[in-house]
Amino acid sequence: MAETLQPTAPRGLYLHVPFCRSLCPYCDFVVVAGAAAFGPRSRVAGYLTAVEREIDLRATALDRQFGSVGAASRPPLETLYLGGGTPSLIPAEQLARLIDRVRDRFGLTAGAEVTLEANPGADERGDLRGTAQAGVSRLSVGVQVMETSALRSLGRRHTPDDAVTTVAAARAAGFASLSLDLLADLPDLPFDAWAESLDAALALAPDHLSVYALTLSLSPDESGDDRLATPAGAVAWRQRAAAAQDEERGAQELEHLDVRLPAAGYAWYEISNWAQPGHESRHNRLYWERASVEAVGPGAHAFDGVSRRWNSADLDAWEGALSHGTLPPGGSAPTAAGEEAAAESLVLALRMARGVARDVASSAGFGEAIAWGEEHGLLAAHPDDATRVQLTLRGRLLSNELFSRIV
Ligand code: SF4
Known part of the structure; x- marks a missing residue:
């Protein structure tokens, strides 16, 4: 579920x-x-x-x-x-x-x-x-x-x-x-x-x-x-x-x-x-880590764990609303849910040196992409924990090729 x-x-x-x-x-x-x-x-x-x-x-x-x-x-x-x-x-x-x-x-x-x-x-x-x-x-x-x-x-x-x-x-x-x-x-x-x-x-x-x-x-x-x-x-x-x-x-x-x-x-x-x-x-x-971060100021983007929200970049519009005591104009969008959210989290986690646990990525449905990354030298076992994979230097150079197979 x-x-x-x-x-x-x-x-x-x-x-x-x-x-x-x-x-x-x-x-x-x-x-x-x-x-x-x-x-x-x-x-x-x-x-x-x-x-x-x-x-x-x-x-x-x-x-x-x-x-x-x-x-x-x-x-x-x-x-x-x-x-x-x-x-x-x-x-x-x-x-x-x-x-x-x-x-x-x-x-x-x-x-x-x-x-x-x-x-x-x-x-x-x-x-x-x-x-x-x-x-x-x-x-x-x-x-x-x-x-x-x-x-x-x-x-x-x-x-x-x-x-x-x-x-x-x-x-x-x-x-x-x-x-x-x-x-x-x-x-x-x-x-x-x-x-x-x-x-x-x-x-x-x-x-x-x-x-x-x-x-x-x-x-x-x-x-x-x-x-x-x-x-x-x-x-x-x-x-x-x-x-x-x-x-x-x-x-x-x-x-x-x-x-x-x-x-x-x-x-x-x-x-x-x-x-x-x-x-x-x-x-x-x-x-x-897709944690919740609030944001203020023109053009600023926030995330509450579910939705993204942004303020208008227009200084006049942003300041004008606040001068009347109301929140500035902007927009919001629910973020990806389910598999899409899992893909987004995986890509963000792979950007980091600590990488991801192979079994977690596989059970989320990304085993094939991880295997492709390892086979083509973009991913390798983490030096401190063989149950995890991290980007190799080649993977950092070509990360978009791997990420496009995930999202
Ligand atoms: S205009 Fe130049 S100094 Fe200002 S934020 Fe952009 S890059 Fe930085």
């Missing part, structure tokens, strides 16, 4: 900050840039008022559904993630106020992971000491690449030296965990230059590294309720950049990561993420 899923109280909260000093042409996040982000026409103050209202309204709805925080049915949050955009543009006193508001309305466990995304530019990184004092325990720095011309070509505002300065300031500020975001498969960057850039990032001794291949959506009309339209200039930039990407070079970079990072003390724990022991992202793990 199919299991009936029930919504569960959130274990984490994602808070979207949509502001950036300028727009990078490859970016698909919900971002407003330029005059909206700083200066006399800045919309940051209005956003902060609105997001506090949304925190209250979402928490009140959860109080009704699960009981108030502290009750056994509504435990405090284990993680809070301030992502963007560039959340480090929010002044430290305002960050402290936001985090306090979340603590009041959602609760935060002792030792909760509170992550803030920061950019390294002098006019973007904010007051890192004040940020740590505000209650942020984990800083995730958008370094992308430690090579000046590649940064310029990506439209980034910072230099490699800015990344060095930011990491030193973050260490001095005392964050418990420091992560760097890097990109791979960059247009026109030869492998040797990319490998040198990786070494320069490793010299900063981060606790955690995320390395994603640059993905470029090329169609100009991909905007939706939860996304903003891509500017025409960005589409033209992407078309040029995509022509200068190289799949083989991207694969060579992943193979290099697989050797270089373990030698430097990092273990892969998810397809695109490596960490020193104890520094895995607890918030992202909630997504990979």
Whole structure:
């Protein structure tokens, strides 16, 4: 008999900050840039008022559904993630106020992971000491690449030296965990230059590294309720950049990561993420485990264990509704149930190094796909537990081929 899923109280909260000093042409996040982000026409103050209202309204709805925080049915949050955009543009006193508001309305466990995304530019990184004092325990720095011309070509505002300065300031500020975001498969960057850039990032001794291949959506009309339209200039930039990407070079970079990072003390724990022991992202793990995560801010996506919900990406529509004391417009969709949900969970679990138990995957009806993966060298027995399978390096390179046989 199919299991009936029930919504569960959130274990984490994602808070979207949509502001950036300028727009990078490859970016698909919900971002407003330029005059909206700083200066006399800045919309940051209005956003902060609105997001506090949304925190209250979402928490009140959860109080009704699960009981108030502290009750056994509504435990405090284990993680809070301030992502963007560039959340480090929010002044430290305002960050402290936001985090306090979340603590009041959602609760935060002792030792909760509170992550803030920061950019390294002098006019973007904010007051890192004040940020740590505000209650942020984990800083995730958008370094992308430690090579000046590649940064310029990506439209980034910072230099490699800015990344060095930011990491030193973050260490001095005392964050418990420091992560760097890097990109791979960059247009026109030869492998040797990319490998040198990786070494320069490793010299900063981060606790955690995320390395994603640059993905470029090329169609100009991909905007939706939860996304903003891509500017025409960005589409033209992407078309040029995509022509200068190289799949083989991207694969060579992943193979290099697989050797270089373990030698430097990092273990892969998810397809695109490596960490020193104890520094895995607890918030992202909630997504990979299909745990319930609430979300606030324009374009933010939530999951309650049964349904997905998203806010409109339109800052005016989002803020307008909240200024009238009502929840912002958006959408929702019940997630897959039954076999579809099992397939989704299996794919998410396979992204992680701990992999899946062969017998669990087989009894859920995926034995054939697992056997295909093992036969073709995409899956292999987990080194610490032969009853489990995990992706091989080849499997991480070709994961979509395996996943398409599951979903
Ligand atoms: S800084 Fe990050 S969020 Fe902002 S536009 Fe660039 S890629 Fe997008």
